[in-house]
Amino acid sequence: MSQLTVFNSDNPAQPLLHTSDSNEIKQQLQKAGVRFEQWQATAPIDADSSAEQIQAAYAGDINRLKTERGYITVDVISLSANHPDKAALRQKFLAEHTHSEDEVRFFVRGQGLFCLHIAGKVYQVLCQQNDLISVPAGTTHWFDMGSEPEFSAIRLFSNPEGWLANFTGSDIARRFPLLA
């Protein structure tokens, strides 16, 4: 079940809020400028589904977002616990960073923890299957896939190069709870 936990960024030990109510999650994130939606699954996706199969299964939603928000590049990131580079990939996304464009991610399988560092707070959003999150360009954040990753996510970008990150150099992610 999707979850939201909110902290003051200087007090990782004491959550200000914890909820698994999807309406509350949506409202709290909307107040912080973050879009959170839950789409309906249109196709059975599993760890063996290819990027092409996933993009085809969600072509309608992808095209709607492209039209609505002008995204031009789409990719699918899919990771399982048997991925040889899972540890390095986990560390890469745990480094706080920003993107010069919105961060738009749609989970078609599994889960991942988005940690959004906004206005002195950290919003930890556990996204699961059918969750869409859209984080405004320039938002400092990190992402944790856990030690045994299992997820597939569609990523939409405004630039042809796809995933480009500006790392802040902060180790803030080490001070906050992670996925198991």
Ligand SMILES: CSCCC(=O)/C(O)=C/O
């Ligand atoms: C769930 S998509 C992989 C993580 C990613 O693309 C990103 O930028 C995390 O901050």
Ligand SMILES: [Fe+2]
């Ligand atoms: Fe990111």
Ligand code: NI
């Ligand atoms: Ni990101």
